[in-house]
Amino acid sequence: xxxxxxxxxxxxxxxxxxxxxxxxxxxxxxxxxxxxxxxxxxxxxxxxxxxxxxxxxxxxxxxxxxxxxxxxxxxxxxxxxxxxxxxxxxxxxxxxxxxxxxxxxxxxxxxxxxxxxxxxxxxxxxxxxxxxxxxxxxxxxxxxxxxxxxxxxxxxxxxxxxxxxxxxxxxxxxxxxxxxxxxxxxxxxxxxxxxxxxxxxxxxxxxxxxxxxxxxxxxxxxxxxxxxxxxxxxxxxxxxxxxxxxxxxxxxxxxxxxxxxxxxxxxxxxxxxxxxxxxxxxxxxxxxxxxxxxxxxxxxxxxxxxxxxxxxxxxxxxxxxxxxxxxxxxxxxxxxxxxxxxxxxxxxxxxxxxxxxxxxxxxxxxxxxxxxxxxxxxxxxxxxxxxxxxxxxxxxxxxxxxxxxxxxxxxxxxxxxxxxxxxxxxxxxxxxxxxxxxxxxxxxxxxxxxxxxxxxxxxxxxxxxxxxxxxxxxxxxxxxxxxxxxxxxxxxxxxxxxxxxxxxxxxxxxxxxxxxxxxxxxxxxxxxxxxxxxxxxxxxxxxxxxxxxxxxxxxxxxxxxxxxxxxxxxxxxxxxxxxxxxxxxxxxxxxxxxxxxxxxxxxxxxxxxxxxxxxxxxxxxxxxxxxxxxxxxxxxxxxxxxxxxxxxxxxxxxxxxxxxxx
Ligand code: 0RA
Numbered sequence: 164x165x166x167x168x169x170x171x172x173x174x175x176x177x178x179x180x181x182x183x184x185x186x187x188x189x190x191x192x193x194x195x196x197x198x199x200x201x202x203x204x205x206x207x208x209x210x211x212x213x214x215x216x217x218x219x220x221x222x223x224x225x226x227x228x229x230x231x232x233x234x235x236x237x238x239x240x241x242x243x244x245x246x247x248x249x250x251x252x253x254x255x256x257x258x259x260x261x262x263x264x265x266x267x268x269x270x271x272x273x274x275x276x277x278x279x280x281x282x283x284x285x286x287x288x289x290x291x292x293x294x295x296x297x298x299x300x301x302x303x304x305x306x307x308x309x310x311x312x313x314x315x316x317x318x319x320x321x322x323x324x325x326x327x328x329x330x331x332x333x334x335x336x337x338x339x340x341x342x343x344x345x346x347x348x349x350x351x352x353x354x355x356x357x358x359x360x361x362x363x364x365x366x367x368x369x370x371x372x373x374x375x376x377x378x379x380x381x382x383x384x385x386x387x388x389x390x391x392x393x394x395x396x397x398x399x400x401x402x403x404x405x406x407x408x409x410x411x412x413x414x415x416x417x418x419x420x421x422x423x424x425x426x427x428x429x430x431x432x433x434x435x436x437x438x439x440x441x442x443x444x445x446x447x448x449x450x451x452x453x454x455x456x457x458x459x460x461x462x463x464x465x466x467x468x469x470x471x472x473x474x475x476x477x478x479x480x481x482x483x484x485x486x487x488x489x490x491x492x493x494x495x496x497x498x499x500x501x502x503x504x505x506x507x508x509x510x511x512x513x514x515x516x517x518x519x520x521x522x523x524x525x526x527x528x529x530x531x532x533x534x535x536x537x538x539x540x541x542x543x544x545x546x547x548x549x550x551x552x553x554x555x556x557x558x559x560x561x562x563x564x565x566x567x568x569x570x571x572x573x574x575x576x577x578x579x580x581x582x583x584x585x586x587x588x589x590x591x592x593x594x595x596x597x598x599x600x601x602x603x604x605x606x607x608x609x610x611x612x613x614x615x616x617x618x619x620x621x622x623x624x625x626x627x628x629x630x631x632x633x634x635x636x637x638x639x640x641x642x643x644x645x646x647x648x649x650x651x652x653x654x655x656x657x658x659x660x661x662x663x664x665x666x667x668x669x670x671x672x673x674x675x676x677x678x679x680x681x682x683x684x685x686x687x688x689x690x691x692x693x694x695x696x697x698x699x700x701x702x703x704x705x706x707x708x709x710x711x712x713x714x715x716x717x718x719x720x721x722x723x724x725x726x727x728x729x730x731x732x733x734x735x736x737x738x739x740x741x742x743x744x745x746x747x748x749x750x751x752x753x754x755x756x757x758x759x760x761x762x763x764x765x766x767x768x769x770x771x772x773x774x775x776x777x778x779x780x781x782x783x784x785x786x787x788x789x790x791x792x793x794x795x796x797x798x799x800x801x802x803x804x805x806x807x808x809x810x811x812x813x814x815x816x817x818x819x820x821x822x823x824x825x
Contacts, residue, residue, distance in 0.1 A: 197278060197328040200305040204355055207302050213358045216351055217365050219303045223251040223347050224382075226300055228373060228457065230255030231380045232511075236344075241370065241384045243361050248309075248350035257316030257343045260334060269334040271321065275304050275312060276328055300347065304328045306356075307349040315340040327352065363389075363397065364817065368794045371401045375413070376457050376509055378406035407440035407507045414452075414793060415505045417801040417809060418444035421559060422552045428541035432533035435513075439470065439538055441506035443556055446800070447566070447642055448705060449501040452793045454509040455517075455525050461792060464518070464525030466510045469534030475500050477542040482557045495564050502563035507793070510534065570643035577647045578662065589629065589654040593618045597625040604681040605658060606719070606777070607631055609695050613764035617685065620769035621777055627679060629658050634695055638702045639803035652702065663706065672709045682710065683784065685719040685776065687763040700787065701799050708789075716787040721767070721776045725759040734775050736783065 200207050208215045208222075220241065230236040236255035243249060259270040266273060278301050304310050305328035314321040320338040324331045353359045363386050370382040379402075386397040403409045408427045421443040429438045453460045453467045460466070475497045482488050488495065510533070516526040546553040588594060591614070597603055605627040608614040614630025621628055636649045646652055656662055660678040663671070684699050686692035696718060703710055710716055722734035726744035733748060735741035741758065749756045761767065767775070776782050789795045801809050 197276060197301060197305040200278065200302050201327065201355070204306055208306070211356050213362070213365075216356050216358050216361065217369075219306065219349065219351055220249055220251070220361075220366060221369060222303050223249070223300055223349070224370070224373065225457070227251060227253035227255060227345070228377055228380065230345075231377060236380070238381045238383070241366065241382070243363065243366070243384075243386045243388060244348075245388050246350065247359055247361050247388075248348060249361065250346060250348040252344060252346040254342070254344040257314040257321075257345050258312070260314055260316065260321045269321075269323070271312065271314060271323060271334050272330055274299075275301055275310070275323065275325060276330060277301055301328065303347075303349055306352055308352045310347065310349045312348075313337075313346040314344075316343045365790060367399055368791050370399075372410075372459075372791065372793065373457060374401035374403045375406060375410035375507075376454060378403050407438050407509060410507050410793075411440045411442045411505050414450065414507070414797050415442050415444050415800075417797070417804040417806060418446050418505075420444055421503065421555050422549075426542065426545050428537055430537045430541075432537050433529065435530065435533045436511040437466075437534055437537040438509045439506065439534070439541075441504060443559060444503050444505060446503050446639070447563075448503070448639075448796075448800075449498070450505040450796050451501070452507045452796075453525075454507070455512055455515050457509075458523070459792065460517075460523045460525050462519040462521060462524035465527055465530040466508055466525050466534050469531040470506070470508050470538055471497065471501075472531070473535045473538035473542065474504075477539050477546070478556065478560065481543075481546045481553060482560065485553075485557065487554075487557050487561065491561060491564065493564065493568055495560060496567060499560050499563040499567060502566075503559055508534065566642050566644065570647065573644040573647035574663070577653055577656065587657060589657050591630055591654060592658045593621075593623070593628045595623055595625050595627045600678050601680050603627065603679040604683060605629060605679040606683045606685050607655065607699060609686040609692060609764070613685070613687075616764065616767065616769050616772050617777065620771075620773035622773075626777065627658070629654060631655075631695075631699075635698050635702065637698055637803055638705050639800060646702075646706065655702075659707075659710075661707065661710075672707055674709050674713065677710070677715065680715055681717055682715050683717045683719050685721070685764065687765075688721050688723055689762050692763070697802055701803050703787075704789075704795065704799055711787055711789055714786060714788070718785040718787060719776050720783045720785060721761060721764055721772075723761060725761065725771075726756065727759075728756045 204211050204215065208218045224239060224241065227236055227239045230253060231239070233255075236253045238254050240252045241249065242251075258274050261270055262268065263270050263273060279299060304325050307328075308326060310325040312323050312325075318339055318341065319336050320340045321334050322337045323334045351359065363384075367384060370384055374380060374382050381400065381402045383400045384398060389397045391397060406429070408425045411425050425440045425442050427440045429436075431437065451463075451467065451470075453463055453470075455464075455466065478500050479495065482495070510525075510530060512525070512527055512530060514527075518524045518526040591611075595603055602625050604625060606617055606621070606629070608617045608628055608630045611630045611632065614628060617628045617630075631651050631654070635651045636646065638646055638652075641649075658678070659682065660676045661672050661674055684696050686696045700716070703716055720736060722736050724735040724741040724744075726733045726735060726741060726748055728748045731748050733744040735744050745756055745758065759766075764772065764776075774781060798813065801813060804810075
């Protein structure tokens with residue numbers, strides 16, 4: 164999920180190439196000051212929360228990636244220091260340090276202190292930093308309390324430090340070196356950011372993605388805040404020789420493949436690099452991820468349109484010729500070619516135009532043809548050369564078409580039933596009296612008994628309760644029509660008031676009809692409860708992703724302990740809180756301090772449930788967001804798949820990130 168990003172006004176930059184074709188200090192032109200960045204940080208980096216904090220790292224790493232794309236850098240290292248400052252080093256040519264005539268300042272100082280200065284002067288290599296936020300390292304500098312830049316080039320080591328974007332001294336030489344490269348260390352300004360602690364898992368996911376998108380570049384990350392059993396800092400290295408070929412294999416690691424190897428193309432059409440890789444699996448999900456200049460284009464755009472067009476046309480032509488469709492009683496739809504398809508499309512565009520609500524939709528029309536041609540040619544050859552795989556793919560398409568036909572009928576049934584019973588809210592729903600969806604909440608509660616308690620404990624003015632019986636269907640493994648036959652799922656759809664396929668666009672959700680803007684999943688705080696939460700989340704992720712993307716989905720967190728002595732009682736959500744409560748309550752002597760471990764919601768009475776889990780004043784909710792769609796998809800397929808080992812490993816590794824937001 165991406166928050167609204169403001170496009171930065173383009174300012175004309177003057178480019179000058181030196182005689183040897185390389186850019187020199189003179190080619191960078193001064194543009195504007197950094198005060199604006201500190202005044203309106205969100206305009207430049209999207210937000211000042213967790214995402215913005217991590218965005219600073221991406222911004223700095225992107226500069227090193229640009230240097231790698233230009234062919235000069237092989238290794239990038241990221242360090243998280245104990246004070247949550249970050250160092251990014253690379254072995255590129257080093258930021259130029261010569262004095263620029265016009266400004267009479269070092270190019271390094273200009274790059275670090277002037278907005279856009281580092282940006283556009285290397286167009287030949289498709290500046291990544293011209294992308295979504297693409298504001299350059301000077302923004303990071305403006306938003307940091309302290310930055311230290313070290314450049315090795317021309318036999319010397321140069322250094323400059325800054326505070327809130329202002330240099331503390333002129334660029335100085337601090338030593339000699341026969342190496343080249345750039346090192347940036349920054350400490351984000353905690354008067355600007357609401358979060359200050361870096362998350363290893365978030366940074367790691369982005370570096371992994373970058374390694375697949377830029378094959379041959381080695382990305383290391385070291386977390387100096389934590390050590391493993393061998394007393395070494397936690398660290399990971401990401402490196403991909405095969406690029407997107409390996410990316411789709413990674414994404415589909417937990418799914419059953421239909422074809423043995425990814426179908427892959429890397430080519431350049433009309434001067435535009437296009438890389439596409441695809442795999443078919445036995446699942447029913449379409450799983451497309453697209454990138455422009457290493458930026459994930461969540462909303463798709465012209466590159467995706469080109470891919471879809473080529474896929475549909477090429478497969479349809481082949482299937483028609485093969486005669487396999489002759490017995491089919493209904494038309495094949497574009498969607499049918501993409502069921503069970505995992506694909507990554509990556510293009511590099513010199514001057515990308517980003518559109519859409521979150522500015523993550525590529526608008527450049529010329530890209531449609533480039534991707535269409537590249538994919539069309541490659542896929543035609545593949546099908547000719549792999550008749551066995553071609554048959555398997557067409558069989559899957561026919562299966563998808565048949566299932567779609569069944570699903571449409573099942574969907575229509577649900578809709579018709581809803582209409583017949585006059586709006587037809589589920590019998591189990593205890594609705595609220597308020598009618599403004601913006602003020603309404605619904606609790607999806609595990610089990611009828613906890614549901615009953617929640618109904619008593621809630622504020623019926625604005626809080627609705629829908630009890631769900633036991634484990635809901637695992638949608639990861641079920642065909643679509645089965646989903647609309649499932650009682651619990653039908654109840655969720657009708658209670659929420661939204662449905663798929665009622666719009667002209669059969670895939671879109673009529674989100675404007677949503678009856679509650681906060682949907683809160685409330686399950687027991689045990690293994691079964693977590694499993695049910697995951698099942699419900701999987702359903703939302705696969706069938707109502709818009710609800711997550713628009714920030715409507717939350718998870719309730721009931722307390723784990725009640726600590727009490729006489730009338731004095733405290734709830735605790737962690738062991739630390741529990742121990743503190745015991746200490747506090749037990750100040751006159753620890754005897755008679757009782758500790759109750761809550762395993763289920765059912766162990767609380769209505770009043771306790773209200774106080775700890777339902778009351779907006781005192782509860783702790785976790786908001787569900789999607790950081791990286793590709794990674795989210797992989798994790799859901801893994802959590803809901805058949806392999807136990809990767810699931811256990813994931814849970815053990817990530818339990819500590821389960822964080823409470825509000
Ligand atoms: C402009 C020109 C040159 C290198 C770079 C920028 C550069 C920037 C960054 C930022 C992080 N790492 C970087 N590495 C290189 C090339 C100048 C030349 O011709 O040597």
